[in-house]
Amino acid sequence: MAIFSAKSVYAADIDGDGDMDVLSASSGDNVIAWYENDGTGNFGALQTISTTANSPRSIYAADIYGDGDIDVLSASLYDDRIAWYENASNTLSVDANELNNELLVYPNPATNQITITNLALQKIEIYDLTGRLVKSVSTINNEETIRIDISSLHAASYLIKVITDKAVVTKKLIKT
Incomplete structure (x- = not known):
């Protein structure tokens, strides 16, 4: 091919x-x-x-x-x-394609807080574009919605890695 x-x-x-x-x-x-x-x-x-x-x-x-x-x-x-x-x-x-459509990250761009919604969230990790982990949040009891304070992050683009019971998905986040 x-x-x-x-x-x-x-x-x-x-x-x-x-x-x-x-x-x-x-x-x-x-x-x-x-x-x-x-x-x-x-x-x-x-x-x-x-x-x-x-x-x-x-x-x-x-x-x-x-x-x-x-x-x-x-x-x-x-x-x-x-x-x-x-x-x-x-x-x-690739495990993420189906889950990618079910996952909501909002608002995006965001200033102080983001909300992530999906069935059975387990862990959220935020990486800067150099691949450095800048924030990690573990959930309890596979929560469906989680709010994360991002006010301490610098204005920039980030990657959010969302781990659920089904797969791992990465989304882009813009912090203003």
């Missing part, structure tokens, strides 16, 4: 074998993918991570979940979405 209209590439050790693999985001076919480096500088076939991003424009990799595996982030133009794809045991998977 070939990609169409590549917009971004990024090198990272996705499979944890010590050599740099390649990630790509292509807007023509809405594919986020990676290519495994075989250790000799040759790359394997495209391995699809997602085909649901609407015109992905940017791709990045970091250990977002803090589990030692390199995860993938993408930003898409037409759905105004920043997505996080968890690398579970060096196999990238």
Whole structure:
């Protein structure tokens, strides 16, 4: 499978074998993918991570979940979405698409407080764009709605990682 209209590439050790693999985001076919480096500088076939991003424009990799595996982030133009794809045991998977539509984060942009609504919220983490955890809130009894004070955060863009009993979803938050 070939990609169409590549917009971004990024090198990272996705499979944890010590050599740099390649990630790509292509807007023509809405594919986020990676290519495994075989250790000799040759790359394997495209391995699809997602085909649901609407015109992905940017791709990045970091250990977002803090589990030692390199995860993938993408930003898409037409759905105004920043997505996080968890690398579970060096196999990238997408658990978040269904949950993403059920999750509400408001107001956004926000000044002092945000409200997050979804069935069975377990934990909320807010990261700055360098990947640094700036706030973490654990819920009790899988609450459906939680209000979080963000007044101490600087005016900037953040990523909110919402962990529920179903999956993990990442949303963009703008703090004004």
